[in-house]
Amino acid sequence: MVPGMVALAAGLVLGLQLAWPWLRLAGAALGLAGLVWLVSQGAPALLVGAGDYARVSPGAGFWCLLVVLALLMADALSNLSPGPFTRAGLLAVVLALLALLLQSGVLSDLSIMQEYASRQDAFRDATLRHLGLAFGSLATAAAIGLPLGIVCHRRAGLRRALLPILSFMQTIPSLAMFGIMIPLLGWVGDAVPGAKAIGIAGIGFAPAFLALVLYSLLPVVANMIAGLQSTPPAAREAARGMGMTEWQRLIRVELPLGLPVILAGLRIVLVxxxxxxxxxxxxxxxxxxxxxxxxxxxxxxDLILLGALPTVALALVSAIVMDILVELTRPIPEHTP
Amino acid sequence: MKRGTLLRVALGTVLLALVLRPAWFAWVFAPFAPEGGPIIYERASLLSLSLSHLGLVALASTAATLVAVTLAILVTRPAGAAFLPLSRTITNMGQTFPPVAVLALAVPSLGFGSGPTLVALFLYGLLPIFENAITGLSTLPPATMEAARGIGLSRRQRLVRVELPLALPVILTGIRLSVVIALGTATIGSTVAARTLGEVIIAGLLTNNTAYVLQGGLIVGLFAVLIYDAMVQVEAFLFRRLGGQPSETSE
Structure with a gap:
């Protein structure tokens, strides 16, 4: 117990000093290590002689400390404002440590890990399915939305007609949208020959996938348009002066300059x-x-956590990775204060 | 504009009829109901579910607006400037948390019912408002601020008479985003036993009754679209009164 307590206390003390953000970061990391150590030591100690059905799960104190330490870390990082490569490195280190921690089995006495152990296959399927839904709908929405954005960029009339429809679609609460998809796809599955064979039915993957694609269209199209319109007039003028055709201007000037905004749209969709x-x-x-x-x-x-924690982690990691990509594609690095 | 008003009135009437006189629509939903099963949801009155749904959203959004705008004012004052980078990070990272996950995580600590839903709606609703209020309050035209200082307004007067009115459209956009998310999350709240319209959809999903699903989905969807539209209109009205040019895309 003692080393963990000491690490936790030392981490908090280091984290609360004002002067050096690097030390604050180190303090937060030390505190987290202490917290993990305490949990890994505490669980088996509590289980001794408690019977086969006893379960141990971390209480409110653990979660509060976790949030406090995460906030400390976030504060230190936002003060340091590391560059994209440093951030990617830090993310890789954190993920590697997390994987190591989960693999090593020091936490296997916790009840959430026991839930996981008894559902390993289901968990793997759920992970693949979740990734398939999220990334598949992103890819589909990009395949439809990016060309649509280019067309809308050229034709103001279409843009004025389409954007309000897409933004209304995004307002519809997700459960209602999923609900409306069910009879719609159920009908398609019954009416169109062969549709059932490729998995189109009222319940299951298809309605969820379609609803996600519909939700994704607005950010993709709107950011594509905003990205293309963000080209400075001087650059557009110069491209025209060099004798570029409309297509050349699109591919060689407008798209590269608009890339950060377009990627920001994809980030919104993914998260x-x-x-x-x-x-x-x-x-x-x-x-x-x-x-x-x-x-x-x-x-x-524990079952709720088994579903919610991976979702949150997945969303956070994709947000960070996409933010790094957005920053890397910026032609002129932006200095945030 | 004329056609828009007509569409609004029509949709509003359909929504009212769906909520107040659901039996009128039995013929619409009948093909979706299971053989011999119930067509119209009768376990609770749709009106009371709607009122409870909207009440939850209104309560959570009002509280979130008050707290978020106060916090945003605090971090944009000189005294709170040290917290500005951190609060930006928190709003950025916090909004990557899925609303459903916030709801699900609220249950273990707060139990079932409307309480945890209200807390989840409030917590999640803070972020868009806070983010937009910070943006609005920290991107004011320097010339205007200089002028306000020049005519001798005190700090408090500058805040109330210059900064807040100028930032209002951006703050309202944040409130609109927050309300839309709250409406959707409240629907899912019925899985944790909050009394909302989601109950109708969930009941339909559990009993394989597509008529319920469609009925609930239509009511929730119409509410969301009409509320969103009303808020856009209010924003446009305020924006015109402040003498700004309405932007082409309202995102």
Whole structure:
């Protein structure tokens, strides 16, 4: 117990000093290490002689400390404002440590890990399904939305007609959208020959996927238009002066200059879809939502966490990675204060 | 504009009829109901579910607006400037948390019912408003601020009479985003036993009754679209009164 307590206390003390952000970062890391150490030592100690059905899960204190330490780390990092490569490196280190921690089995006495151990296959399927829903719908939305954005950029009339429709579509609450998709796709599955064979049916993957694609169109199209319109007039004029055709201007000037904004649209979509894919669990679409809603039905906290924590982690990691990409594609690095 | 008003009135009427006289629509939903099963949701009155749904959203959004705008004012004052980078990071990272996950994580600590839903709606609703209020308050035209200082306004007067009115459109956009998210999250709140319109959809999903699903989905969807539209209109009105040019895309 003692080393963990000491590390935690030392981490908090280091984290609370004002002068050196690097030390604050180190303090937060030290505190987190202490916290993990305490949990890994505490769980087996509590389980001794407690019977086969005893479970140990971290209490409110653990989660509060985790949030406090994460905030300390976020504060230190936002003060340091590291460049994109440093951030990518830090992310890789954190993920590697996390993987090592989960692999090593020091936490295997916690009840959430026991839930995981008894559902390994289901968990792997859910992960693949969740990733498929989120990234598949992103790819589909990009394939439809990016060309649509280019057309809208050229034709103001179409832009004025399409954008309000897309933004209304995004307003519809996800559960309602999934609900409306069910009879629609059920009908398609029954009416169109061969549609059932490729998995189009009222319940399951198809309605969830279609709803996610519809939700994704607005950010993709709107950011594509905004990105193309962000080309400085001087650059556009120069390209025209050099005798570039409309296509050449699009590919060699407007798209590269608009790339950060376009990628920012894809970031919004990815993060949003990772979250929305949870609701697919309600209509039999699979993914981490299955665990969340099973857990809610059985009031099994560990099962809820088993679904919610990976979702949150996935969303955070994709947001950070996409932010790094956005920054790398910026032609002139932006200095944030 | 004329056609828009007509469409709004029509959609509003359909919504009212769906909520107040659901039996009128039995013929619409009948093909979707299972053989011999119930067509119209009757376990609770749709009106009371709607009121409870909208009440939850209104309560959470009002509280979130008050807290978020106060916090944004604090971090944009000189005394709170040290917290500005951190609050930017928190809003950025916080918004990557899926609303459903926030709801699911609220249950273990707060239990079932409307309480955790309200807390989740409030917490999640803070972020867009806070982010937009910070943006609005920290991107004011320097010339105007200089002029306000020049005519001898005190700090408090500058805040109330110059900064807040100028930042209002951006703050309102944040509130609109927050309300839209809250409406959607409240629907899912019925999985944790909050009394909302999501109940109708969930009941349909559990009993394989597509008529319920469609009925609930239509009501929630119409509410969301009409509320969103009303807020856009209010924003445009305020923006015109402040003498600004409405932007072409309202995002």
């Amino acid at each position: 949003q879809n990772i979250g929305l894919a949870v609701i697919a669990g309600l209509i039999g679409g699979g993914g981490f939502g299955t665990f969340v809603f099973q857990g809610l039905n059985q009031t099994a906290t």
